Amino acid sequence: MAETVAMASGMDSGLRDLWYMPALAKSLARGAMRREMLLGEPVVLGRLKTGELFALRDICPHRGVPLSAGKIKADGSVECPYHGWRFRKDGVCSLIPALTGHEPLEAEKIRVRAYPVREQDGLIWVYMAAKPGEAPKSEPPRVGTDAPMRWRETQTFRCGIDHAVIGLMDPVHAAFVHDHWWWKRTPRLKEKHYAPLPTGFVMTRHKPSKPAYSILGDVTTEITFELPSTRFEILEGRLLGKPFKLVGLTVCTPRDADNTDIIQVFYWPAWLNFLYPVFWAVGRTFIADDRKIVELQREGLRFNPNLMLIQDSDQPAIWYHRVKKAWAESVENGTVFVNPVQERVLRWKS
Ligand code: FES
Numbered sequence: 203m204a205e206t207v208a209m210a211s212g213m214d215s216g217l218r219d220l221w222y223m224p225a226l227a228k229s230l231a232r233g234a235m236r237r238e239m240l241l242g243e244p245v246v247l248g249r250l251k252t253g254e255l256f257a258l259r260d261i262c263p264h265r266g267v268p269l270s271a272g273k274i275k276a277d278g279s280v281e282c283p284y285h286g287w288r289f290r291k292d293g294v295c296s297l298i299p300a301l302t303g304h305e306p307l308e309a310e311k312i313r314v315r316a317y318p319v320r321e322q323d324g325l326i327w328v329y330m331a332a333k334p335g336e337a338p339k340s341e342p343p344r345v346g347t348d349a350p351m352r353w354r355e356t357q358t359f360r361c362g363i364d365h366a367v368i369g370l371m372d373p374v375h376a377a378f379v380h381d382h383w384w385w386k387r388t389p390r391l392k393e394k395h396y397a398p399l400p401t402g403f404v405m406t407r408h409k410p411s412k413p414a415y416s417i418l419g420d421v422t423t424e425i426t427f428e429l430p431s432t433r434f435e436i437l438e439g440r441l442l443g444k445p446f447k448l449v450g451l452t453v454c455t456p457r458d459a460d461n462t463d464i465i466q467v468f469y470w471p472a473w474l475n476f477l478y479p480v481f482w483a484v485g486r487t488f489i490a491d492d493r494k495i496v497e498l499q500r501e502g503l504r505f506n507p508n509l510m511l512i513q514d515s516d517q518p519a520i521w522y523h524r525v526k527k528a529w530a531e532s533v534e535n536g537t538v539f540v541n542p543v544q545e546r547v548l549r550w551k552s
Pocket residue numbers: 262263264265266267282283284285286287
């Protein structure tokens with residue numbers, strides 16, 4: 203079965219009513235703010251002196267100047283650099299300095315869009331509601347370990363979110379794209395069991411076949427994918443008789459139609475710190491390989507060709523498109539989302 207799909211090289215308007223992860227918590231100091239593009243929208247993401255986060259549309263409703271170019275004031279508001287209008291973290295305008303106090307205008311009636319924001323597991327999540335001002339219908343995913351974040355890497359891919367996501371879940375590109383002597387091995391038949399998750403699917407727990415994993419002793423892994431672009435790899439095992447859990451999280455954060463950040467973080471307990479050199483040697487290289495193939499792919503995509511998704515090796519990508527479509531329809535029509543993924547074994551050679 204070959205499926206031809208319309209893969210928007212653009213972003214349509216992006217999937218809504220979901221959490222996106224634009225930044226790591228550490229990257230935003232108290233009293234700092236900056237512009238973060240999300241789904242083509244400018245968002246000013248900032249942290250008050252109290253440590254609280256805020257996320258507002260980065261366009262002053264008065265005359266369009268980016269609020270991110272202004273100041274965070276002692277009262278916890280953001281001051282626009284043009285005429286000094288101030289906005290609270292809930293988006294309400296708290297001060298218009300030019301008013302004398304005798305005008306009929308109430309500043310509080312003016313608002314800038316505020317986005318729900320969460321900080322957890324060392325990550326910052328921003329909720330992109332379908333309707334501005336609507337409360338989140340879910341909470342962002344949890345990493346599910348007490349271990350601190352040990353590794354982080356961000357690279358910008360010059361593509362829309364779809365190609366970033368399906369590149370990430372593609373099980374057969376490794377032999378060609380990550381063609382390093384220390385990673386290479388002869389292709390073998392793979393057989394993996396998949397099951398649906400609330401907004402995605404999981405390659406259920408199994409023993410990884412890559413010899414590279416043997417550094418972790420007796421280990422099993424589970425790889426999940428959920429909307430909009432969240433991939434967890436959860437390794438569990440026993441090394442020298444001691445049980446451990448190592449969690450990797452990769453997200454594709456759509457900045458705009460042509461730029462997607464790949465943000466990868468890993469969590470592991472202190473006694474696994476001997477892994478650092480491995481990550482230093484391998485982590486960046488792997489993401490850079492994927493980034494370069496996407497650059498190359500642009501050379502073809504600019505002619506807007508029809509593309510193919512074929513057989514089991516492309517089934518995760520087919521599921522991604524189906525789940526995404528079902529989600530978009532459920533948001534659009536206000537209906538309950540039904541996951542179209544069915545439990546299945548997929549077979550391919552890699
Ligand atoms: S443009 Fe922001 S206060 Fe005038």
